[in-house]
Amino acid sequence: MAQVKNWHLNREMKYPYADNRPKKQIAYIFDTNKCIACQTCTVACKTTWTSGKGQEYMFWNNVETKPYGSYPTQWDVNLLKQLDGQEWDKTTGTYKGKTIFEAAEKGENVKGWHPTDRDYAYPNLGEDECSGNVNKGAFFSGIHDVWMFYLARICNHCTYPGCVAACPRKAIYKRPEDGIVLIDESRCRGYKECVKACPYKKTFFNEVTRISEKCIGCYPLIEKGEQPRCVQTCIGKIRMQGFLSKPEEARADNPIDQIVHIKKVALPLYPQYGTEPNVYYIPPVHVPKEFLHQLFGPGVDKAIETYKNIKNDKDLLGAFLLFGNTPKITHSYKTDGEFTMGFDEKGEVTTKVPLTEPVFVRPFKNETTGANHHNIP
Numbered sequence: 001m002a003q004v005k006n007w008h009l010n011r012e013m014k015y016p017y018a019d020n021r022p023k024k025q026i027a028y029i030f031d032t033n034k035c036i037a038c039q040t041c042t043v044a045c046k047t048t049w050t051s052g053k054g055q056e057y058m059f060w061n062n063v064e065t066k067p068y069g070s071y072p073t074q075w076d077v078n079l080l081k082q083l084d085g086q087e088w089d090k091t092t093g094t095y096k097g098k099t100i101f102e103a104a105e106k107g108e109n110v111k112g113w114h115p116t117d118r119d120y121a122y123p124n125l126g127e128d129e130c131s132g133n134v135n136k137g138a139f140f141s142g143i144h145d146v147w148m149f150y151l152a153r154i155c156n157h158c159t160y161p162g163c164v165a166a167c168p169r170k171a172i173y174k175r176p177e178d179g180i181v182l183i184d185e186s187r188c189r190g191y192k193e194c195v196k197a198c199p200y201k202k203t204f205f206n207e208v209t210r211i212s213e214k215c216i217g218c219y220p221l222i223e224k225g226e227q228p229r230c231v232q233t234c235i236g237k238i239r240m241q242g243f244l245s246k247p248e249e250a251r252a253d254n255p256i257d258q259i260v261h262i263k264k265v266a267l268p269l270y271p272q273y274g275t276e277p278n279v280y281y282i283p284p285v286h287v288p289k290e291f292l293h294q295l296f297g298p299g300v301d302k303a304i305e306t307y308k309n310i311k312n313d314k315d316l317l318g319a320f321l322l323f324g325n326t327p328k329i330t331h332s333y334k335t336d337g338e339f340t341m342g343f344d345e346k347g348e349v350t351t352k353v354p355l356t357e358p359v360f361v362r363p364f365k366n367e368t369t370g371a372n373h374h375n376i377p
């Protein structure tokens, strides 16, 4: 095995192939605080890519309710139970436990597990289930003990993919031009090693064609400079897709770099697995920290603090306002005066958004008609 640098873990780790980062790395940011579980993203993906035979059970995009939701069933708990001692050095942010590559059994490249057919039978298991019971007579008075949140999930187009590491046919590859991870269907022989190895369970086996399939990052759109379907259609405007630079090359004018590398508000999901996933999440602000530390690693406290103070940081606020405001991929942005502007690769404007929404308060009494109006604060 080669030694590669995983910046999520702040250390080197073992991986079957040498470090070979793509020219550009596709990356996404999902703000969990804004997701309403409308499943528009799920349906947009399903109707675009997985409406064929053998694909009925596939959800390349799914949205599950934490703490109890999971698709396939217990996808995360089953693997977490097998990885002993997932400790972090809190002062340096270094992961002290073993990754899925380091914990692999002799003769294997990846520690994984294989879901059964039944694990795919309930895509919305645990939906809208809270972490506890709400007492009779309870009313909302701010942040309370009983909680839940929605976690939207797609393939992470990992820098060190478990699926690539496990495939005996070398049928899975990472595109050098944008880091999208694809399965070469002409090489796949249906051994299902990728299904076992992906810690996020985002490769799926098609029983009709007898080959594996996975999210293709909507690459035909990416090649046209547009964001994927799940991002463009998101009702809650919780998503943004762009390209993430290497940490040492982070650019303040790249909104993805600004949020991930510079302000460190968005964090990877289960970084301890070691695949360096490229979907970054804003952690939910109302959930107990112990749970969030396990999900998103040691950066959670600082991320939430910075997120709550976003109004005082115009650069960060400007980057967030680009979410859901353009179908185009924003490569750079500028926050100037009262507006934030996004630009594509050629420097052309993709969107222009005001930092504050204009508000007009109507006079209570309309002198012309004599009618009284009620303004909702």
Ligand code: SF4
Pocket: 154, 155, 156, 157, 158, 161, 162, 163, 164, 181, 197, 198, 199, 200, 201, 202, 203, 214, 275
């Ligand atoms: S999330 Fe799974 S399927 Fe996607 S690149 Fe990573 S290991 Fe492969």
Ligand code: SF4
Pocket: 034, 035, 036, 037, 038, 039, 040, 041, 042, 063, 150, 152, 233, 234, 235, 236, 237, 238
């Ligand atoms: S479309 Fe957006 S808001 Fe709706 S479930 Fe998907 S991620 Fe959440």
